[in-house]
Amino acid sequence: MRYRQVLTGLVLAIVLFLFPLSAEAASSSSISRSAGNALKGQDFSGQSLIGEEYSNLNLENANFSNANLRGGVFNSSVLQGVNLHGVDFSEGIAYLVVFKDADLSDAIFTNAMMLRSTFDNVEITGADFSNAVIDRLQVKKLCAEASGVNSKTGVSTSESLGCS
Numbered sequence: 001m002r003y004r005q006v007l008t009g010l011v012l013a014i015v016l017f018l019f020p021l022s023a024e025a026a027s028s029s030s031i032s033r034s035a036g037n038a039l040k041g042q043d044f045s046g047q048s049l050i051g052e053e054y055s056n057l058n059l060e061n062a063n064f065s066n067a068n069l070r071g072g073v074f075n076s077s078v079l080q081g082v083n084l085h086g087v088d089f090s091e092g093i094a095y096l097v098v099f100k101d102a103d104l105s106d107a108i109f110t111n112a113m114m115l116r117s118t119f120d121n122v123e124i125t126g127a128d129f130s131n132a133v134i135d136r137l138q139v140k141k142l143c144a145e146a147s148g149v150n151s152k153t154g155v156s157t158s159e160s161l162g163c164s
Contacts, residue, residue: 045083065103106151110160114138128153129160139163
């Protein structure tokens with residue numbers, strides 16, 4: 001009897017691993033994935049967007065200033081001209097994201113995974129990147145612009161990037 005329970009559990013685990021169930025609810029994250037250009041220029045300022053996912057979107061000129069984006073995900077998205085001033089993006093993921101002409105000032109990116117993302121002509125005064133994982137070339141680019149101290153964490157931008 002015990003053997004059958006273990007075997008059944010093992011088979012169920014393998015099936016769920018190979019064929020995961022879609023647990024996508026009708027939430028704003030599922031909407032944001034299918035919104036296309038509809039989110040371009042949208043105002044999300046000051047909102048609680050914890051754990052929200054934005055994949056394959058053009059969020060050009062969107063305003064996320066002072067929003068709570070903890071644990072959020074930006075995947076293969078364009079954030080050109082986006083306002084992320086004062087956001088909390090701790091433990092977030094930004095993979096293959098284009099940050100161009102974006103305002104990242106006074107934002108918190110602690111423990112964020114920001115691999116394969118590009119940072120061109122961004123404002124990072126007072127941003128905290130402590131323990132963020134960013135491609136080395138991009139860190140070098142950010143270090144050239146690093147200045148200021150984050151108003152919430154008290155950490156300097158250059159220190160958080162490990163600039164020397």
